[in-house]
Amino acid sequence: MNEVKKVKKRGLHSLYAKDPVHADEAVFGRTSHHVTRRGFLSGLKSLSVLLGAEIVYGQFMPAGLIPAAFAQTDNPFTIEGKDGLVVLNDRPVNAETPAHLLDDAVTPASRFFVRNNGIVPESPDPKTWTLTIEGESAAQSRTFTLDELKAQFKHYTYQLTLECGGNGRAEFSPAATGNQWTTGAVGCPSWTGVRLKDILNAVGVKDDAVYIGYYGDDQHLSRTPGKAAISRGVPMSKAMEDESLIAWAMNDAPLPLMNGYPLRLVFGGWPASTSGKWLKKIVIRNQIHDGAKMLGKAYRTPCKPVAPGTKVADEDMCIIEAMPVKSLITYPQSGTAHALSSPLEVRGHAWCGSTSVEKVFTSIDFGQTWQQAKLTRPKNRHAWQHFKTTVTFPQAGYYEVWAKAEDTNGRAQPMVLPGWNPKGYLNNACHRIAVSVTA
Ligand SMILES: Nc1nc2c(c(=O)[nH]1)N[C@H]1C(S)=C(S)[C@@H](COP(=O)(O)O)O[C@H]1N2
Ligand SMILES: [Mo]
Secondary structure, X not given: OXXXXXXXXXXXXXXXXXXXXXXXXXXXXXXXXXXXXXXXXXXXXXXXXXXXXXXXXXXXXXXXXXXXHHHOOOOOOOOOOOOOOEEEEEOOEEEEOOHHHHOOOOOOHHHOOXXXXXXXXXXXXXXXXXXXXXXXXXXXXXXXXXXXXXXXXXXXXXXXXXXXXXXXXXXXXXXXXXOOOOOOOEEOOXXXXXXXXXXXXXXXXXXXXXXXXXEEOOEOOOOOOOOOOOOOEEEHHHHOOOOOEEEEEEXXXXXXXXHOOOOEEEOOOOEHHHOOOOEEEEEEEOOOOOOOOOOXXXXXXXXXXXXXXXXXXXXXEEEOOOOOOEEEEEEOOOOEEEEOXXXXXXXXXXXXXXXXXXXXEEEOOOOOOOEEOEEOOOOOOOOOEEEEEEEOXXXXXXXXXXXXXXXXXXXXXXXOOOOOOOOOOOOOOOEEEEEEEEO
16 A cells, blocks of 8 residues: 555756756756856757747746656556555655646645655454653643544534644755655645644643643654664644644545544644644643654754854754745646637645735736735635636747736745755745647
8 A cells, every 4th residue: 555656756846956056057058057148048049949949928937947747757656545655765655736726716625735754554353542741841641542532522514724833845055865756745635533732722722831742653764673763743732722633534534544644733834843743642742842843953944044064053943933925836747739719728736834814916927027826715724725827828839927926914935945954845936837839
């Protein structure tokens, strides 16, 4: 079931992540990292040849930008139960969803990404599954079976966005190690379960509680008994939100094994690493949880911005909380050919971990001008929103459609890579797709 078939190939992103200067040369055919504008413009000509069309707004195209048309990856792997996901690693299994497969308003289980830090439990038995709540700030220690959880607490369903903190890592330069996620470590299914706060309150939370931490049933890659692959958590304020769930269902069906079957935490809008899978234990802590991947540089960014490549001391790294504002174009698929005679519908989703999205804009001229898209309200707090717009092209040629979301606090996505950080988290740069317009 967990088996991943076929051999790895190197995509443009891994090429670029490994050595951006050489990748630049390979793609743009340049000999120097410092490209003059003239050199760049002649590069543009050869790019146009490669693309098979004139880059209509080529004079605005930033030097060093890899055309989105080249970011197409073929898919050399498959995971059972997952449809068209691109596998980035097979030990542990990690797979992301191509943008055009995330077009549904509610992400189907078959298209929800997979991010594992350890070894997936083989065949968890829901009948004997238990969840224990304990910890120094728990009034008592209590264990529930899955049936007891379902019988004793009210059920809630919310549509909640989960995005890996490392989504977009592939674009950072200098490159950050770790899974080279492009845009597909995000999804927004509907989740059903009980409110974490109802369980915590039933057990009893002491006044000195500051954090909860989780433990799952997956093994560390080394298979060392008792060693957690990951054990993260959230502050009490997030734990006590209405939408913070202990969930057993995704889109009204049991969770897929890869996504935490039979029980997981779901904290919408926060780095998905906080949403513990195969959930066995929650600890209520009187200090910030110090489990695996809570300390050091894991899921942290520099407390103050640093220049790319800077070595940052652990004590200057701060825990990532809500994810930043972001959007994804899910239709059309990047690389689409479109006839000049008709307008093109462009659509996708936008989300923001702390508030909601206020506006989404698209551009077809490398960000010179923007037009505002139609945007829906979220189904509930921490659910992604959908945007739709119609684009008309002035002439045949190669275009990129860019999307930019702005949250209710007036914070918008940057067009280029934001704040470099040692582990490559929180890349919320504008998503862009290639469209070739034919006469
Ligand atoms: N027990 C356990 N929980 C986990 C993980 C894990 O490896 N083990 N990975 C975390 C990370 S880093 C992410 S991004 C999300 C991914 O959830 P998904 O695999 O369902 O997409 O699960 C989180 N919860
Ligand atoms: Mo993650």
